[in-house]
Structure formats: C-alpha cells, structure tokens
Amino acid sequence: MSAPRTLYDKIFDDHVVDRQDDGTCLLYIDRHLVHEVTSPQAFEGLRMTGRKVRHPEKTLAVVDHNVSTSPERKFGIKNEESRIQVEALATNAKDFGIEYYSENDIRQGIVHIIGPEQGFTLPGMTIVCGDSHTSTHGAFGALAHGIGTSEVEHVLATQTLIQRKAKNMLVRVDGVLPEGVTAKDIILAIIGEIGTAGGTGYVIEYAGEAIRALSMEGRMTICNMSIEGGARAGLIAADETTFAYVKDKPRAPKAAAWDAALAYWQTLQSDEGAHFDKVIVLDAAKLPPIVSWGSSPEDVVSVQGIVPNPDDIADENKRTSKQRALDYMGLTPGTKITDIALDRVFIGSCTNGRIEDLRAVAKVVEGKTVSAHVDAMIVPGSGLVKEQAEAEGLDKIFRAAGFDWREPGCSMCLAMNDDRLKPHERCASTSNRNFEGRQGFKGRTHLVSPAMAAAAAIAGHFVDIRDWK
Numbered sequence: 001m002s003a004p005r006t007l008y009d010k011i012f013d014d015h016v017v018d019r020q021d022d023g024t025c026l027l028y029i030d031r032h033l034v035h036e037v038t039s040p041q042a043f044e045g046l047r048m049t050g051r052k053v054r055h056p057e058k059t060l061a062v063v064d065h066n067v068s069t070s071p072e073r074k075f076g077i078k079n080e081e082s083r084i085q086v087e088a089l090a091t092n093a094k095d096f097g098i099e100y101y102s103e104n105d106i107r108q109g110i111v112h113i114i115g116p117e118q119g120f121t122l123p124g125m126t127i128v129c130g131d132s133h134t135s136t137h138g139a140f141g142a143l144a145h146g147i148g149t150s151e152v153e154h155v156l157a158t159q160t161l162i163q164r165k166a167k168n169m170l171v172r173v174d175g176v177l178p179e180g181v182t183a184k185d186i187i188l189a190i191i192g193e194i195g196t197a198g199g200t201g202y203v204i205e206y207a208g209e210a211i212r213a214l215s216m217e218g219r220m221t222i223c224n225m226s227i228e229g230g231a232r233a234g235l236i237a238a239d240e241t242t243f244a245y246v247k248d249k250p251r252a253p254k255a256a257a258w259d260a261a262l263a264y265w266q267t268l269q270s271d272e273g274a275h276f277d278k279v280i281v282l283d284a285a286k287l288p289p290i291v292s293w294g295s296s297p298e299d300v301v302s303v304q305g306i307v308p309n310p311d312d313i314a315d316e317n318k319r320t321s322k323q324r325a326l327d328y329m330g331l332t333p334g335t336k337i338t339d340i341a342l343d344r345v346f347i348g349s350c351t352n353g354r355i356e357d358l359r360a361v362a363k364v365v366e367g368k369t370v371s372a373h374v375d376a377m378i379v380p381g382s383g384l385v386k387e388q389a390e391a392e393g394l395d396k397i398f399r400a401a402g403f404d405w406r407e408p409g410c411s412m413c414l415a416m417n418d419d420r421l422k423p424h425e426r427c428a429s430t431s432n433r434n435f436e437g438r439q440g441f442k443g444r445t446h447l448v449s450p451a452m453a454a455a456a457a458i459a460g461h462f463v464d465i466r467d468w469k
C-alpha cells in the first residue's frame with residue numbers, strides 16, 4: 001500500500017513530467033487562461049524566438065481589467081493605454097490561434113468567472129493564469145495558481161511549468177453557518193486568524209461541514225482569497241455539488257468522456273490519514289458578518305465590533321503599521337463599525353461577482369432606496385452573469401433602488417479602468433484587496449460580503465445584516 005496522500009499530492013503527482021533530485025519538477029498544465037495585463041510581453045517573447053503556442057485549444061483569452069464597464073464601450077475604449085492593451089490581446093489571440101472573448105462577446109467577463117462558466121475549469125486539472133486570483137479555480141478540486149509573465153511565455157510555448165512542491169495545509173470549517181453569514185465571512189475570518197503570511201509556502205485544502213454545504217459560488221469566493229492568506233493555491237475536493245455545476249457546461253466532457261472523467265474525479269480526495277503540515281479548525285456557527293477596518297485583508301473585525309486600538313499591540317513594527325493603516329483609513333480607535341459612514345459601494349469582482357452574489361444583494365435591497373449620500377454600483381462578473389441576472393429581473397430591482405448596473409469587468413476592484421474612488425472616499429466593497437490606493441489614489445476600502453455591502457448602501461453606514469428587515 002502506498003502512503004496516504006492529500007488531494008494536492010494527488011493532482012501534483014498526476015501532472016509530473018519530470019522530477020529532479022533537488023525537488024524541482026516540470027508539471028504538465030491542462031488549462032491556461034490569459035488576460036490583457038500580463039500577456040503582451042509573453043507573446044512578444046514567442047514572436048522574437050519564432051515560437052508557436054503549443055496547445056492553443058488549452059488556452060483561452062479574455063479582456064477584463066482594462067475594459068470600461070459603461071454601456072458606451074461598444075463604441076470603443078476611450079482611454080489610450082487601456083485601448084492599446086486590449087487591442088494587443090485581440091491581435092495576439094488571432095495571430096497565435098487562441099480563442100478570445102472581446103468586450104462585445106456575451107461570454108466575456110473576469111477571467112476567473114468565465115473559466116468555470118465555460119467548463120474550461122474542471123476537477124483534477126492544473127490551471128494557470130498570469131493573475132494571482134487564479135486560486136479561485138481550486139474550488140473545483142483543480143490545482144490552480146497565478147504565474148508571472150515569463151512563466152506565461154513558458155506555458156504558452158511548452159504547456160508545462162517548473163514548480164516545486166508546496167506544503168499541505170488543512171483548514172477545516174466545522175458546523176453550520178448562521179443566517180446572514182456567508183463564504184466571504186468565512187474566508188475573511190480565516191485570513192484574520194492566520195494573517196496574510198499564514199499560508200506562505202502552502203497549498204490550502206478547505207474541508208469540513210460548512211465548506212461542503214457551500215454552493216460552487218461560495219467555494220470560489222473562499223478559494224479566490226487563498227492568495228490574500230499568502231497560500232500558493234486553495235483547493236476544495238470535488239463532490240456532487242461540483243459535478244452538478246460542471247455537467248453540460250460548453251467545454252465539459254460529454255457522454256462516455258463524461259463518465260470516464262467522473263470516475264477519475266471521484267478518486268480526488270485526501271486519503272484518510274494523509275499528512276498535513278499545518279491544520280486550522282474554525283467553527284462556522286460562531287462566525288459573525290465581518291468588516292475589514294485597515295489596509296490589509298487580515299485587518300478584520302465583527303460588524304458588532306469596534307475599530308481596534310494599535311496601542312494594544314505589543315510588537316512595535318506591527319503597532320506602527322496598524323497605526324499607519326488607521327491614519328490612511330481616517331478612522332479613530334474605539335469607533336463602532338456600525339457608525340462608519342460610506343460614500344461608495346462596489347458590488348462585483350472575481351470574489352463576489354457571480355449570480356448567487358447578485359441574488360443575495362437583490363434580496364436585501366428589493367423595495368428599498370440607496371442612501372442619498374452613497375454612490376453604489378453593481379458590476380456583474382461576466383456577460384452570462386449579467387444575462388442571467390436580467391432574466392431574473394434583478395437589474396430592475398437594482399435600478400429601482402438607485403444602483404448603477406454596469407457591464408462586466410474587474411471594474412473598481414482595482415484602479416486600472418475608469419471606475420475608481422476619489423481621494424478619501426470610503427467604500428464598502430465585495431472585492432478581495434484593501435491595500436492603499438487599490439480602488440483609487442487615497443481611496444478607503446472596507447471588504448465585506450455582498451449582503452453586507454447591499455445593506456450598507458441602503459443605510460449609508462455598516463449594519464449587521466442579521467438584523468436586516
């Protein structure tokens with residue numbers, strides 16, 4: 001009998017093409033997603049050396065970061081820099097024979113939303129993209145992680161990647177989530193617990209009753225933010241929920257190929273007794289809705305809490321950095337989280353821009369009105385999410401409540417397109433990063449779940465969604 005292995009061990013082993021004595025491995029890559037920001041130099045590299053893309057059919061390109069989310073975008077991108085980057089990807093995709101979703105294609109959207117929608121993302125695969133939030137795809141029991149531009153070129157040319165094995169971490173979330181508490185709150189709580197460096201050198205497998213109970217959307221939210229916890233990737237073993245989501249997706253295997261794939265996918269679980277180098281256990285029943293107060297995703301507190309006091313921190317470096325975060329955020333220690341007033345609300349991103357997120361928002365805001373001093377926008381993660389939301393009449397609910405309903409893209413998750421905060425504007429955001437300047441120069445970001453962002457838009461300040469009527 002061979003030693004018990006983790007899910008990560010199994011997927012890794014199944015993709016090793018070559019293993020050197022020092023542990024350096026060459027891994028086969030099943031799927032490569034490409035966006036406009038990290039690919040131009042990679043394609044340029046291929047051109048300069050006269051190389052082709054090894055497997056165009058295992059590569060999919062989409063524009064997301066730079067696209068405008070205004071309906072006007074069908075008349076062309078105004079911003080010169082963005083237009084050049086978007087046009088470069090269109091040209092590269094054409095020249096190298098790669099399927100490409102332009103901003104006018106219904107299938108366009110954030111790279112980590114469109115992969116799963118198309119069935120391009122499947123269990124057991126190795127998936128890479130020149131983007132840190134590639135960890136999202138781990139929700140399907142796939143080994144998925146971000147790579148740099150030189151690695152993008154390497155994968156384009158060879159369909160392989162040089163990797164060393166990471167360590168195994170298990171995060172087990174037991175129990176049942178209380179009403180109003182979501183996948184976003186679970187992952188924010190985990191990052192609050194382990195810190196942004198807690199996952200460094202690890203691949204995290206999420207397991208336990210609360211994880212099993214999540215939809216694919218919720219699982220993607222969790223795996224998406226593995227990177228904010230410092231991990232190389234996040235994984236959730238595929239199960240009936242996964243198979244039901246994947247089945248009949250455009251690129252999923254069909255007929256006999258489906259049966260064969262399913263038989264393999266069902267073997268992809270951590271074995272009983274498999275070794276994890278680090279184990280964290282959380283009780284879902286004890287989790288509150290969470291709000292970030294600082295400029296790091298680990299700066300989190302319960303919505304019922306207060307802005308913490310850096311003076312209470314013993315470590316001097318940490319104290320200084322948290323004081324700086326408070327100054328940046330314009331917050332005073334001791335302020336109740338529910339007393340923090342907002343200027344902007346952003347609902348979207350690859351963390352929370354899927355249909356289930358929009359349904360949760362609609363449930364909160366139906367028949368209500370956005371606060372007079374809040375500017376609130378909702379950005380579907382893809383054209384298909386937008387189409388589905390509109391088929392369900394969600395756009396009407398959003399518009400009637402005073403939300404701006406936009407075209408798909410990364411939008412105000414990062415200040416790389418027209419959607420951004422003005423200096424000192426304070427925003428409740430469903431995205432994943434709250435670094436200084438992330439949503440715009442001197443902008444102030446508070447990370448929350450979609451339901452919490454929706455309630456904050458209506459009330460004009462944070463409210464405990466568990467009390468929402």
Ligand SMILES: CC(C)[C@H](C(=O)O)[C@@H](O)C(=O)O
Pocket residue numbers: 037038065130131132133146414
């Ligand atoms: C622009 C891109 C390279 C970047 C990433 O790698 O994550 C972006 O998607 C982000 O979320 O900061």
Ligand code: SF4
Pocket residue numbers: 064065110111112131133349350351409410413414431432
């Ligand atoms: S939505 Fe945000 S986190 Fe996701 S890929 Fe785009 S910029 Fe990165």
